[in-house]
Amino acid sequence: MNVQEAIVENNTITDVNDIKETVGIPLVENAKMSMRDVDVFYGEKQAIFGVNLDIGVNEVIAMIGPSGCGKSTFLRCLNRMNDTIEICKVNGQLHLEGQNIYDPKLDVVPLRARVGMVFQKPNPFPKSIYDNVAYGPRIHGLAARRADMDEIVETSLRKAGLWEEVKDRLHQPGTGLSGGQQQRLCIARTIAVSPEVILMDEPCSALDPIATAKIEELIDELSENFTIAIVTHSMQQAARVSHRTAYFHLGKLVEVNETEKVFTNPDHSLTEAYITGRFG
Amino acid sequence: MNVQEAIVENNTITDVNDIKETVGIPLVENAKMSMRDVDVFYGEKQAIFGVNLDIGVNEVIAMIGPSGCGKSTFLRCLNRMNDTIEICKVNGQLHLEGQNIYDPKLDVVPLRARVGMVFQKPNPFPKSIYDNVAYGPRIHGLAARRADMDEIVETSLRKAGLWEEVKDRLHQPGTGLSGGQQQRLCIARTIAVSPEVILMDEPCSALDPIATAKIEELIDELSENFTIAIVTHSMQQAARVSHRTAYFHLGKLVEVNETEKVFTNPDHSLTEAYITGRFG
Amino acid sequence: MSLSALFVLIMLGATVIYVLGRSRSLVLANNLGGIRHLHSLPLYYGAQAALWCLIPCLSLLALWVAFDDSIIRQIAIQYLPEDKQNLSSQELALLLNTIENIAGGVTSLQASPEMQAIADRVVGLRQLSSTILSAIVLSSLVLLGALGWSKVKPEYRARNSVEKTFMIFLLACSTLAIFTTVGIVFSVLFESIRFFDIIPLTDFLLGTQWSPQTAIRADQVGSSGAFGAIPLFTGTMLISFIAMVIAVPTGLMTAIYLSEYANNKIRAIVKPMLEVLAGIPTVVYGFFAALTVAPMIKDALHGLELSILSFSIGPLDVSGESALAAGLVMGVMIIPFVSSLSDDVINAVPQSLRDGSYGLGSTQSETVKKVILPAALPGIVGAILLAVSRAIGETMIVVMAVGTAARLTANPLESVTTVTVQMTTLLIGDHEFDSAKTLAAFALGLVLFVITLGLNFFALRIVKKYREQYD
Amino acid sequence: MTDKKISTIDLVNKNLKKRYRAEKRFQAYGILSICFGLMCLVFLFTDIISKGTRGFFYHYLPIEIHLDAEILGITDTNDINQILAADYSTLVKKRVYEIFEAKKRKEKKNARKLIAIDATGYRIQALLKTNAAALLGTTITVNALVDDKVDFYLKRLGEKGDPGTEYFNEAQLLLIGQLLEREEGGITKSLNKTFFTSGDSAQSEEAGILSAFMGSLYLLLVTFCLSFPIGIATAVYLEEYAPKNKWTDLIEININNLAAVPSIIFGLLGLAVFLAFFGFPRSTPLVGGFVLTLMTLPTIIISSRAAIKAVPPSIREAAYGIGASKMQVTIHHVIPLAMPGMLTGTIIGLAQALGESAPLLMIGMAAFIPDIPTSVTDPSTVLPMQIFQWFRNADAGFSEKASAAILVLIIFLVMMNALAVWARSRLERRW
Amino acid sequence: MDKLNIDQHISQQYNAVLDDLKTEFLEMGGIVEQQIIDSVKAITKLDTELAEKVLSIESKVDDREMALDDLCVQIIARRQPTASDLRLVMSISKATRDLERMGDEAKKIAQMAILISENGEMLDGFGELKNLGRRVQQVVSDTLTAFARYDVNTALQIAEEDKAIDEEYDIAMRVLITYMMENPRNISRAMNITWALRALERIGDHAENIAEHIIYLVKGLDVRHKTISEMEEEVRPEK
Amino acid sequence: MDKLNIDQHISQQYNAVLDDLKTEFLEMGGIVEQQIIDSVKAITKLDTELAEKVLSIESKVDDREMALDDLCVQIIARRQPTASDLRLVMSISKATRDLERMGDEAKKIAQMAILISENGEMLDGFGELKNLGRRVQQVVSDTLTAFARYDVNTALQIAEEDKAIDEEYDIAMRVLITYMMENPRNISRAMNITWALRALERIGDHAENIAEHIIYLVKGLDVRHKTISEMEEEVRPEK
Numbered sequence A, B: 001m002n003v004q005e006a007i008v009e010n011n012t013i014t015d016v017n018d019i020k021e022t023v024g025i026p027l028v029e030n031a032k033m034s035m036r037d038v039d040v041f042y043g044e045k046q047a048i049f050g051v052n053l054d055i056g057v058n059e060v061i062a063m064i065g066p067s068g069c070g071k072s073t074f075l076r077c078l079n080r081m082n083d084t085i086e087i088c089k090v091n092g093q094l095h096l097e098g099q100n101i102y103d104p105k106l107d108v109v110p111l112r113a114r115v116g117m118v119f120q121k122p123n124p125f126p127k128s129i130y131d132n133v134a135y136g137p138r139i140h141g142l143a144a145r146r147a148d149m150d151e152i153v154e155t156s157l158r159k160a161g162l163w164e165e166v167k168d169r170l171h172q173p174g175t176g177l178s179g180g181q182q183q184r185l186c187i188a189r190t191i192a193v194s195p196e197v198i199l200m201d202e203p204c205s206a207l208d209p210i211a212t213a214k215i216e217e218l219i220d221e222l223s224e225n226f227t228i229a230i231v232t233h234s235m236q237q238a239a240r241v242s243h244r245t246a247y248f249h250l251g252k253l254v255e256v257n258e259t260e261k262v263f264t265n266p267d268h269s270l271t272e273a274y275i276t277g278r279f280g
Numbered sequence C: 001m002s003l004s005a006l007f008v009l010i011m012l013g014a015t016v017i018y019v020l021g022r023s024r025s026l027v028l029a030n031n032l033g034g035i036r037h038l039h040s041l042p043l044y045y046g047a048q049a050a051l052w053c054l055i056p057c058l059s060l061l062a063l064w065v066a067f068d069d070s071i072i073r074q075i076a077i078q079y080l081p082e083d084k085q086n087l088s089s090q091e092l093a094l095l096l097n098t099i100e101n102i103a104g105g106v107t108s109l110q111a112s113p114e115m116q117a118i119a120d121r122v123v124g125l126r127q128l129s130s131t132i133l134s135a136i137v138l139s140s141l142v143l144l145g146a147l148g149w150s151k152v153k154p155e156y157r158a159r160n161s162v163e164k165t166f167m168i169f170l171l172a173c174s175t176l177a178i179f180t181t182v183g184i185v186f187s188v189l190f191e192s193i194r195f196f197d198i199i200p201l202t203d204f205l206l207g208t209q210w211s212p213q214t215a216i217r218a219d220q221v222g223s224s225g226a227f228g229a230i231p232l233f234t235g236t237m238l239i240s241f242i243a244m245v246i247a248v249p250t251g252l253m254t255a256i257y258l259s260e261y262a263n264n265k266i267r268a269i270v271k272p273m274l275e276v277l278a279g280i281p282t283v284v285y286g287f288f289a290a291l292t293v294a295p296m297i298k299d300a301l302h303g304l305e306l307s308i309l310s311f312s313i314g315p316l317d318v319s320g321e322s323a324l325a326a327g328l329v330m331g332v333m334i335i336p337f338v339s340s341l342s343d344d345v346i347n348a349v350p351q352s353l354r355d356g357s358y359g360l361g362s363t364q365s366e367t368v369k370k371v372i373l374p375a376a377l378p379g380i381v382g383a384i385l386l387a388v389s390r391a392i393g394e395t396m397i398v399v400m401a402v403g404t405a406a407r408l409t410a411n412p413l414e415s416v417t418t419v420t421v422q423m424t425t426l427l428i429g430d431h432e433f434d435s436a437k438t439l440a441a442f443a444l445g446l447v448l449f450v451i452t453l454g455l456n457f458f459a460l461r462i463v464k465k466y467r468e469q470y471d
Numbered sequence D: 001m002t003d004k005k006i007s008t009i010d011l012v013n014k015n016l017k018k019r020y021r022a023e024k025r026f027q028a029y030g031i032l033s034i035c036f037g038l039m040c041l042v043f044l045f046t047d048i049i050s051k052g053t054r055g056f057f058y059h060y061l062p063i064e065i066h067l068d069a070e071i072l073g074i075t076d077t078n079d080i081n082q083i084l085a086a087d088y089s090t091l092v093k094k095r096v097y098e099i100f101e102a103k104k105r106k107e108k109k110n111a112r113k114l115i116a117i118d119a120t121g122y123r124i125q126a127l128l129k130t131n132a133a134a135l136l137g138t139t140i141t142v143n144a145l146v147d148d149k150v151d152f153y154l155k156r157l158g159e160k161g162d163p164g165t166e167y168f169n170e171a172q173l174l175l176i177g178q179l180l181e182r183e184e185g186g187i188t189k190s191l192n193k194t195f196f197t198s199g200d201s202a203q204s205e206e207a208g209i210l211s212a213f214m215g216s217l218y219l220l221l222v223t224f225c226l227s228f229p230i231g232i233a234t235a236v237y238l239e240e241y242a243p244k245n246k247w248t249d250l251i252e253i254n255i256n257n258l259a260a261v262p263s264i265i266f267g268l269l270g271l272a273v274f275l276a277f278f279g280f281p282r283s284t285p286l287v288g289g290f291v292l293t294l295m296t297l298p299t300i301i302i303s304s305r306a307a308i309k310a311v312p313p314s315i316r317e318a319a320y321g322i323g324a325s326k327m328q329v330t331i332h333h334v335i336p337l338a339m340p341g342m343l344t345g346t347i348i349g350l351a352q353a354l355g356e357s358a359p360l361l362m363i364g365m366a367a368f369i370p371d372i373p374t375s376v377t378d379p380s381t382v383l384p385m386q387i388f389q390w391f392r393n394a395d396a397g398f399s400e401k402a403s404a405a406i407l408v409l410i411i412f413l414v415m416m417n418a419l420a421v422w423a424r425s426r427l428e429r430r431w
Numbered sequence E, F: 001m002d003k004l005n006i007d008q009h010i011s012q013q014y015n016a017v018l019d020d021l022k023t024e025f026l027e028m029g030g031i032v033e034q035q036i037i038d039s040v041k042a043i044t045k046l047d048t049e050l051a052e053k054v055l056s057i058e059s060k061v062d063d064r065e066m067a068l069d070d071l072c073v074q075i076i077a078r079r080q081p082t083a084s085d086l087r088l089v090m091s092i093s094k095a096t097r098d099l100e101r102m103g104d105e106a107k108k109i110a111q112m113a114i115l116i117s118e119n120g121e122m123l124d125g126f127g128e129l130k131n132l133g134r135r136v137q138q139v140v141s142d143t144l145t146a147f148a149r150y151d152v153n154t155a156l157q158i159a160e161e162d163k164a165i166d167e168e169y170d171i172a173m174r175v176l177i178t179y180m181m182e183n184p185r186n187i188s189r190a191m192n193i194t195w196a197l198r199a200l201e202r203i204g205d206h207a208e209n210i211a212e213h214i215i216y217l218v219k220g221l222d223v224r225h226k227t228i229s230e231m232e233e234e235v236r237p238e239k
């Protein structure tokens, strides 16, 4: 008998259709965002099936799962970035501090100011470093005077751990930075509008290990002030940075648990199979 | 005192300029390829400094190191792919079974048939799966008749562990496969000309963990018949697949050792710092 | 044998040699135990053998055709009587032409017997030449083919030599662009220099009077009028300006709307429809401008009293060949240049930048104005500069819709003339290559060339400087 | 931190209205622009079509005419020279006078002005050329062409301001009126076949586009055969082979620059190089093709280069990695993958060449050439040139022909594009 | 991914290496078990030859221990095991130590056997020694089987059995002390038996440790320093 | 990357967590050390109160052991440590067990102290116990310092010292057996002292184990089951 078999003896769900409910602790008290019965469709095709999840205040939650399981789709629901895809349709209750995100009357512009996003590939605007960071505050009219803007830019860059590296060349193009610095610039840009939640979709997949380590370090620091949801393909990364880990499988949320628990003793056999590299 | 400090007490080389010689076991008996005093220049800029390295028969050697340290450059010397970059100049002795690769009289075409290459992003030709695999044998005239070609295609796909998945759709485009399948197709295409050495430059960096695991498994199997040199950014991957690991740093080959040794007790403090995530 | 027949024969011969070379290599391969024992694929052996005879034969043919006429002419001159051999070169040319005509069988000419005799001998020479050519070419075809075939050996590096030939062919093609530029420069330069010998450069560039047709100063030798080019350039600029005023905002906004706002269906319909505007020949636009737009403008505006506040400038005087009509139509023609090129560059702006902007909570127009346009700016500037040089160089619209009266004015309702109009009017039908009038066209051509060169140089610099900022 | 957050959102909300108004305005500009462009297109096309279709038709007056050998002066029906030189106009004139019952000099003159005498004569000549022996001496019915002014007038009957009336005097208008009222054998309007089957002519009634059409065809053929291979070869050399040095920079700058050189300057080049220096025959599609080749090459080269650049380097690397040689990589992978883009460039270039006229003016393709060319070395004209010529002709009939020729040209263009788009879609592959 | 092949890693090599690890561990267990059987036999039958054999095997066990530890470190460094894989590696890394200590104790028993047999004569207390030896042998054998089968229930029984062994040891000790008091001249030899008894008791303790590792491995629960009832509660919460 | 900042991970949290691990380990070491000191004092001074204190602390040590083990597993699962980091984690994971066992032995000594004091009277052999106690205390303290400082030289000395302790233990045992033969009535109490001596010896052994882990941690060499001279040779090959 294999150790796996021994472990799954009482837990024989291996067919994803049998997954009825998320195991572990999907719901928390003191939730910043809470999602209930979320379904997402691309045209006819359903990509997310009845997901229930809370994200706590100042928590880092990692989402992992095989390719195409719907991690990005779910993440992009949280600030309605899915609106840009025409055929995408979202059902269910998604709340940010009690306010329904998908309320048709709700305006996405302030929503996205509250729930910022960082993307897979660093995408600084082809402007100066300063202007990159100042872009958000400028469009939202957050700084009345030049001095205010300077301050916002500096604090944002500081929080993103980039200030020391760029303070002497704020007016050089942001695209001239290295990949890792660019990604930190994008994070600074997001922080600059002081969002409450930051969504990150595989923020390190385009970076080398050293730059990745720096971003991970940054996520750690940011979690003091921000709520962070991060999608990652690297299980090791999820293990390193997150407080809780959510495992998606074919559009369903199979398990959410404390990260330590997920990586040492997950509750669901599918999670176990994925993180130990037993899929195939 | 830190454990690191204790360890490096007698080994105080932290400045890369002091690196004179590769530590560990860069040279082996029974070498398939052997490189001596290899320098590579991009125009004025030197990218590789006096590298000495042997690659043994049917060995998997992994090359790791920080971004820009010259891993790819060195790898691409081994089948003269660097010829396509005009400003690139290679000095030193590079031998494949005693034959000088950089002999000006040597024809690169048969060389590249002997030393095949697999790239970072899966790059199947926009042709059918069959034609993708058959392309190499065709240009090298390896199959006299159609039946021979069929056989080559089948065995190559089998060796690449792709046959079962594609045997019913050999004449559909190779670009319609998933990322991981595409990469295995590229490997099959390389195997089809029955090279002796396969070079892989970050072959899994565009793939998800499951596809990556399959490629790693494949590398394992291939190492029975082929000599493999693999560049990877993932230290874990290097740890998993390779027999020996070479650590490059700013163009110098700092350490080559049995993989087990490198990842549990490397000889050089720079290697130690890199693999334990202490750079910054 | 006629030239074309010879050509076809050479081609056939080369094909045969290709097949022979290829099969020989296959036979060799079979003896050795497989193609892999050959240095190259059979295909290359065939190609190599074929090239071996094809290239010399074709060059021989080309050289022969290029030189046999002049050689025969020289010989024909030898046949002429002594006195006629010493004629001036022009008269000699005339005489030779006559002989040619007789030889060619133009019966209407009354040929003197001696001329007839010479003509007969020329005809004889021609036949001889053609026979010799055929003989030489065919024999060398066979010989070289055999040589090429015999070179087919397993260790022969056929692929390498075929590839070398291929590369030389490519290289030769690529130099054509340089020759063209050199050709352009030289074809206008000498005439321009001759022109500037007659009319000083400063007069040409700074003069405000342009009337090449009428003689103003009768005492001036070889010239018939005034050659101050300024009115032409202001006219060109006026029309180009009107065109750009129409085209740039329309084109740009169209591009933005199509790529950022419109859904795919609308885009799929509207874009090609607008591109039709670019495909319509300029004569058509000229026709349209002259016959439809100009009368319309005249009807609509003529006599209209334009009053600004209480200040009236009196009834408008609209010329039938107003700059406005040409400018408008040219503007419409240029819209798709601006829109399509801008659309391409806007589409090339990576989606990730848009995502980045939306992710921060910006509206669509903010994203366009603050992120996409700046990112696409170099491309857009390039597109606009291309459109400008297109407008400056445009000929047919203005030739058809604009007058020839050179006038220094900024009023779009008056008639003006442009550089290109003057060039065509000066050159058409008049082949007197020495008059200042004709030469002036070349001088205008030169200046136009220099201006567009400058513009494009500028555009290239801009595009180069800002290219790859994103990515 | 918390009160700062609150103020952030408040600030965002405060500015929202203003931002949305700007958004609306911006969109409106876009829609307006598109509407303007489309309006222009619609206007242009309705104008061209409304004018052009008229040119395809003509008014005819069917007349019975007795082919009198005597008047014609034909004695031997087998002598082609006699038939060609026969006096058809007298025959036609006579019959016309009879029809209009013109007796007096003035009446005769009025009547003569209403029918295109010479053109009708050519029609009879054409009939006789085929079967002189049988027809001579019989009475046949011929569709006599009305005069082009009459045609102009008739086509615009009922329009505001009665355009065309100014060409005629009272008597003539009366005669036209009579003709129109005739029950049988009155004026008919039908397709103008001559327009498609004959070359240019000094008489607008007889002028056709065939020679220009054939000229354009030959010109395109020459241009395509030269520019396509040379363009691709150049692009391939520059992208795949050329070392990046001063020399290739020079070539690159040259090509980019040539793309924007005014076409008329290419005309000057053709004039100076091909005609004056090499002494090629004037007005031939061959020389025209040379000039247009030079002109379209940059377009083809630039788009081909873009297409080659768009071929992912990974494909090349893959092929090199297996041991393909440079030529194999180029021929097996790069060119096939870049072919759609190359074709696009070629389509655009050839369309430009088809519509181009300015440089051809310079090499004499504007000359009056009624003969239909049969090879690339025959003097000929091309469609746009023909349009330009007719446009410049003061004769009212010509401008109508010009419109019709424009329609033909545009149809030609559209068909060519459709062909190329079809070819391209067959070649297009995704990677 | 239609059908989940849940019991195999994608990497065959990883499978092989984990399998190796387990096999090596069980083999080492086998050697130690034999050592224990032999040493108990040696001391009860005063068979010095057997005792010598036990001693000679000792270094083999030590080598195995080092090899297994090395393997564990390598697996962690090269494979980054998580969840059950990680627990397997960690359990084995710890249980190896227990096996090695069992081997040590067996060695001690063998040494005592030699010492006693040198003195030549049978003593009282051998009955207890035999009994305890049998029980301990049984518990060691059960432990290894439970590990091989990842059998949590047996593991719990082993923990209970160890308590019983401890009690039996106490009784044996008391008997022995009484004997010593009665035969002070034989104290020195009796002490040897004491040490042997003590060694057997330690072997039982180590078996219990391994049983705890089995529970950790299978259930992910750390039940060390818990009473049996606490253990049962944690392992089978539903009951 | 001009200047290598070799002693810090990029991840501050990783640094912190490794630091935590070491600190926790040393703290646990401190507690155990105190236990040992107290228990030796209790048995030599027959101070039952102190002995009770030692017993009461035992569960704290157990908890620490479990916490440390959990931390090690978590670090391996979440941080994938390699090289020196991995060796640190693995050494601590193993050394923790030794500390816990030391604590157990201290507990035993304390229990003996209580038993002996219940019987009320001082015995011979206490001198040996005192001596051994002192030495063992010293060796434990040295071990912890060596660990804190990653001091290989001290680690080697500890290994040597343990051999000396073993010899002293043997002598003490012989003295004790002689005593028992002479005073059979006191056997039961003497046995208690035997156990205490035995416990001290075991503590010394565990200290040596920890010293071996220090060598493994710093040098990456596994020196278990080696003689001192072999060890020295491996660790300082140049000498």
Ligand SMILES: Nc1ncnc2c1ncn2[C@@H]1O[C@H](COP(=O)(O)OP(=O)(O)OP(=O)(O)O)[C@@H](O)[C@H]1O
Residues within 6 Å of the ligand: A042, A045, A047, A065, A066, A067, A068, A069, A070, A071, A072, A073, A074, A085, A087, A233, B208
């Ligand atoms: N724009 C789209 N239109 C249609 N289907 C889509 C679209 N985007 C995603 N999908 C489908 O939705 C499912 C979930 O996709 P999603 O991108 O969320 O996966 P993911 O977990 O982020 O995968 P990956 O790890 O590869 O990024 C997939 O089956 C995918 O094919």
Ligand SMILES: Nc1ncnc2c1ncn2[C@@H]1O[C@H](COP(=O)(O)OP(=O)(O)OP(=O)(O)O)[C@@H](O)[C@H]1O
Residues within 6 Å of the ligand: A208, B042, B045, B047, B065, B066, B067, B068, B069, B070, B071, B072, B073, B074, B085, B087, B233
């Ligand atoms: N084509 C090139 N021209 C000039 N310099 C180059 C070129 N390619 C690489 N280099 C330089 O050579 C050095 C080594 O580059 P190389 O690509 O080999 O690094 P690498 O180790 O593969 O890095 P990565 O992990 O980012 O792939 C770098 O400093 C790089 O900037």
Ligand SMILES: [Mg+2]
Residues within 6 Å of the ligand: A071, A072, A073, A201
């Ligand atoms: Mg995704």
Ligand SMILES: [Mg+2]
Residues within 6 Å of the ligand: B071, B072, B073
């Ligand atoms: Mg690289």
Ligand SMILES: O=P([O-])([O-])[O-]
Residues within 6 Å of the ligand: E101, E202, F101, F202
């Ligand atoms: O090794 P132990 O002291 O636990 O028997």
